[in-house]
Structures are given as C-alpha cells and as structure tokens.
Amino acid sequence: MKLKRIFSVICALVMMLSLTACEAANQENAKGEQTESSTQTAGEAGGGSETKEKGKNPYSDPIKIAWIPTAASEANGTAWGKGIGQELAYWPNVEFNIFDGEKSSDMQNTIIADLIAQGYDGIILQAWNSDASAKAVADAEAAGIPVVCINIDVNTPHAGLVAMTDVEAGYAIGKRMAEDLNGKGNVVVIQATPGAARGESLEQGFQQAMAEYPEITILDEQTAEWNMEKANTVMQDFLTTYGDQIDAVFAHNDQMAEGAGEAVRNAGRSDIMIWGANGETKALEYIEEGIITGTVYTNCYDQGATAARMLMMHIGSDTDTSAYTKTPVIKMPPMVIDADNVDSITEDMRW
Numbered sequence: 001m002k003l004k005r006i007f008s009v010i011c012a013l014v015m016m017l018s019l020t021a022c023e024a025a026n027q028e029n030a031k032g033e034q035t036e037s038s039t040q041t042a043g044e045a046g047g048g049s050e051t052k053e054k055g056k057n058p059y060s061d062p063i064k065i066a067w068i069p070t071a072a073s074e075a076n077g078t079a080w081g082k083g084i085g086q087e088l089a090y091w092p093n094v095e096f097n098i099f100d101g102e103k104s105s106d107m108q109n110t111i112i113a114d115l116i117a118q119g120y121d122g123i124i125l126q127a128w129n130s131d132a133s134a135k136a137v138a139d140a141e142a143a144g145i146p147v148v149c150i151n152i153d154v155n156t157p158h159a160g161l162v163a164m165t166d167v168e169a170g171y172a173i174g175k176r177m178a179e180d181l182n183g184k185g186n187v188v189v190i191q192a193t194p195g196a197a198r199g200e201s202l203e204q205g206f207q208q209a210m211a212e213y214p215e216i217t218i219l220d221e222q223t224a225e226w227n228m229e230k231a232n233t234v235m236q237d238f239l240t241t242y243g244d245q246i247d248a249v250f251a252h253n254d255q256m257a258e259g260a261g262e263a264v265r266n267a268g269r270s271d272i273m274i275w276g277a278n279g280e281t282k283a284l285e286y287i288e289e290g291i292i293t294g295t296v297y298t299n300c301y302d303q304g305a306t307a308a309r310m311l312m313m314h315i316g317s318d319t320d321t322s323a324y325t326k327t328p329v330i331k332m333p334p335m336v337i338d339a340d341n342v343d344s345i346t347e348d349m350r351w
Contacts (some may be wrong), residue, residue, distance in 0.1 A: 010093050012256075020122060020195070021254050034164050050120070055315065055318050055319075056121065056343070057089055058091060058312050059095075059314035062093055063091070063093055063094045063095065063120050063121045064095045064097070064119070065092075065095070065097075065308075066096075066098075066111075066123050066124070067080070067081050067084050067099070068096050068111055068123065068124070068125045068126065069081065069098075069100070069126045070101045070103055070126050070127070070128045070152075071101060071102065071103050072099075072100040072101070073280075075280040075351060076278060076280065078351070079271070079300035079301055080150055080300050080303060080304035080349030081304060082301060083302060083304025083306075083307075084124060084305065084308045085304075085306070086301070086304075087304070087305035088308050088312075093189055094312075099115075100108070100128070102130060102310070103142075104198060105128045105132035108127065108128055108133055108136070109132070109135075109136040112125075112136040112140055113131070116140055116143045120145055121145065121163055121315050122145060122312075122314065122315050123145060123146075123147045123309045124149075124238050124304075124307050124308065125137065125147055125149050125154070126149065126150045126151055126152055127149060127152045127154050127193065128152075129195070130152060130153055130155050130327065131154075131155050133154050134156040135156070135158055137154045138158075140157075141158050142322050143320055145324070146158070146159035146315065147321075148160040148162065148301060148307045148311045148314075149161045149163075150162055150163075150197075151164055151198060151303075152197050153256065154327075157315050157324040157326055158324065158327055159310070159311065159321040159324070159327075160307075160311075160314070160327060161327050161330070162306050162307040162310065162330045163329060163330070163332065164204050164276055164303070164331075164334065165332065166198050166201035166277075167201045167202070167205040167208075168334065169202060169277055169296040169334045170201065170202035170203060170204060170205025170208075170210045171206065171334050172204075172273045172296060173206050173209075173250060173277065174206040174207075174208070174295070175209045175212075176215055176276060176336055177209075177248050177250065178209060178210070178212070179252060180215045181216060181248060183215055183216065184213075184215040185215075185216055185217075185247035186217050186219050186233075186242070186245050186247050186248075186319070187218050187246075187248045187254075188218070188221070188222075188242070188246055189203070189218060189220070189249070190231050190234055190250070190251040190252065190257075190259075190260055191203065191221055191224070191252055192225070192226055193223060193226055194223055196226070198252070199226075202252050206250055214295055214318070218240070218277065219238075219245060219326060222237070222238075224251075224256045224259065226253055226256065227255065227259070228255040228256060228258050228259035230256075231255070231256035231258075231259030231263075232259035232260065233259075234260075235249065235259065235263035235264065236267075239263065239267050239269070242277055243315070243342045246272055247273065248272060248274070248275070249272060249273065249274045250294065251274070251275065251276045251277070252276075252277060252349075253276060253277055254276035254277065254278045254280045254282065254283035254295055255276075255280075255282075256281060257275060257276025257277075257292050258276070258282060258291070258292065259322075260274050260290040260292075261274050261286055265291055273293040274292040275292070275295065276292060276294075277295055277296045278297075278339060279295050279296060279297025279345065279351075280351060281350040281351060283295045284350060287337065287338060287342045288339070288342055290339070293338060293339075294336065294337055294338035295337050296336055296337070297334065297335045297337045298332050298333075298335075301349075302332065303332050306330060306332070307315075
C-alpha cells in the first residue's frame with residue numbers, strides 16, 4: 001500500500017510539473033520574449049534544451065542525494081531531514097547524506113559546489129538567503145543536478161519548492177488574535193532576522209489581517225533573529241516600556257514565542273496572548289502548559305517526504321529542469337493550533 005501511495009504521489013507530481021512546464025511555455029510563446037532579467041536567470045541556469053538525454057532509473061541506478069538545511073541541529077531542519085530520509089529509505093540504491101549549512105550562505109554555496117564536483121544526482125536545500133544562493137543553485141541545475149528547495153526559495157528557476165504557506169499563516173494568526181481581542185487592543189511583534197524571506201512573508205500576512213482591525217494598534221516591532229534567548233530579552237524590554245498596555249504578542253517562529261512566553265511568565269503576567277509559527281514539539285507543550293497561546297503547525301515530516309518524492313521524480317525523468325523559467329511550487333497545508341485542538345497533533349506528528 002505504501003509503494004502504491006508513493007507511486008500515485010509521483011504520478012500526481014509528474015502531471016503537476018508537466019502542466020507547469022506547458023503553462024510556462026505557453027506564456028512565453030504568447031509574450032514572444034522574456035524580460036532581460038528572466039533571460040539572464042534562465043541562461044545562468046543552463047536553459048536552452050528542454051530535455052536531458054536520459055534520466056536515471058530511480059529503482060536500480062546508484063543515486064546520491066544531499067540535504068542542506070540552514071542548520072542541521074534545529075528542530076525543523078531535523079524533522080525535514082527525517083522525513084526525507086524515511087521516504088528515500090524505500091529506494092535501497094539511494095545514498096542520502098546531510099550537510100550542515102551552519103546558518104551561512106557561503107557555507108551552503110561551498111557545499112553545493114563540492115556536491116557538483118562529486119557528481120551528486122540531486123539536492124534538497126533550505127536556503128539561508130534567497131539571493132545569495134541563487135547562482136550556486138543555477139550552477140547545480142546547469143550541471144544536470146535538480147535542486148528542490150524547502151520553505152525558503154532561491155531567486156532562480158529550479159526543479160521545485162515545497163513550502164509552508166507563510167503569508168496565509170501570518171494572516172490566519174492575525175485574524176485569530178484580532179477575534180480573541182474582540183477587535184481592540186495593543187500588539188507587539190518579535191520579528192525574524194531582517195531580510196529573511198519567511199519572516200517577511202509571515203509579517204505580510206499578519207499586517208494584512210491587522211489592517212482589517214483599525215482599533216488594534218501595533219505598539220512596537222523588534223527583531224530577535226529567530227532566537228529564543230534574544231526574544232526573551234526583547235520581550236522583557238517590551239514589558240518595561242509598555243507594561244500593562246500589551247495585550248498580545250506575535251513572534252515569527254516558535255522559539256521566539258517560547259522566549260517571550262518565559263519573559264511574560266517570569267513577570268507574573270497571565271493576560272497576554274502569545275502566538276508563534278511552525279508547530280515544533282516544545283511550542284505544543286508550551287500551549288498545553290499555558291505558557292503561550294498558539295501556533296501554526298506544519299507537518300515537517302510530510303514536507304520533507306514530499307520534497308524527496310519530487311526530487312526522485314525529476315531524477316528518474318527526461319525533464320531538463322535547468323530549462324525551467326518558473327519554479328513549480330507545492331504548498332503544505334497549515335493548521336492553527338491552540339489549547340482547544342493541540343491534542344490533535346499526536347506524538348507521531350510532533351517534531
């Protein structure tokens with residue numbers, strides 16, 4: 001049954017990618033020309049031919065696949081890697097290796113260059129910076145190595161992206177927070193590292209929701225760079241500056257929400273709503289303990305497995321992904337989680 005499910009998913013991905021490629025081709029024919037920037041990007045990616053000479057047999061040929069998270073030790077990176085590894089275990093001919101990006105685009109780009117030199121067959125990447133790794137990904141695609149990104153995309157066409165719905169997640173959190181505040185109140189925001197694509201998308205969605213509630217005021221926004229300890233300090237500063245004015249907190253990830261929750265608890269406050277995003281196990285436990293209010297959960301195991309299926313489909317096909325002018329995207333469904341439904345995320349779903 002499992003193999004049948006895998007096969008059906010791969011078939012669905014093949015159809016999706018074929019339709020995407022056809023749509024892109026039709027759009028280009030209708031336009032008659034590309035913009036200069038699009039032409040340069042496609043050229044850097046090796047665009048020119050539409051098919052490879054021959055794909056590998058994904059069930060018998062030796063295949064090497066690499067997973068490059070931004071940081072191998074972080075909860076979501078570990079969960080994505082586990083999902084990828086579990087899926088690739090169905091192919092005994094696949095060698096799967098994990099490389100730590102060390103929260104550095106330079107490190108990730110160096111790793112990609114090494115993988116190209118070693119003749120890897122596919123790469124799954126969680127890019128630290130969308131612009132900084134674009135050329136490295138284009139180089140891999142030009143070398144015939146399809147690259148599937150997880151969550152954070154790069155600014156060049158490539159084999160695929162399997163993403164959380166960040167704008168939608170930010171909007172969902174904002175709406176829920178506004179409803180719980182009855183449309184009135186004061187909010188502070190603990191932001192991601194400046195320029196981080198995911199943080200910007202979450203913020204975009206959140207601000208869209210806030211714009212619908214003119215009686216909700218955003219008192220302040222400060223970055224804590226995705227970090228729990230820094231978020232704890234930022235929240236302490238917010239409490240010192242604004243005190244009882246604060247009704248709710250939105251943090252761009254769960255770790256920062258957890259840091260804010262600790263600061264609020266240590267200050268003896270129990271009246272402040274605190275929302276994060278991601279759905280990691282610790283955040284779910286904090287919801288159960290009443291330390292934070294809620295989060296948006298994404299099944300990272302399934303997200304990693306989906307990226308692996310997408311990559312294996314490309315490796316086993318004749319499609320030349322370096323010729324893509326648009327990256328195919330699969331979005332993972334989010335779930336808004338609070339104390340009322342946190343028990344729906346069972347142990348086998350937690351990461």
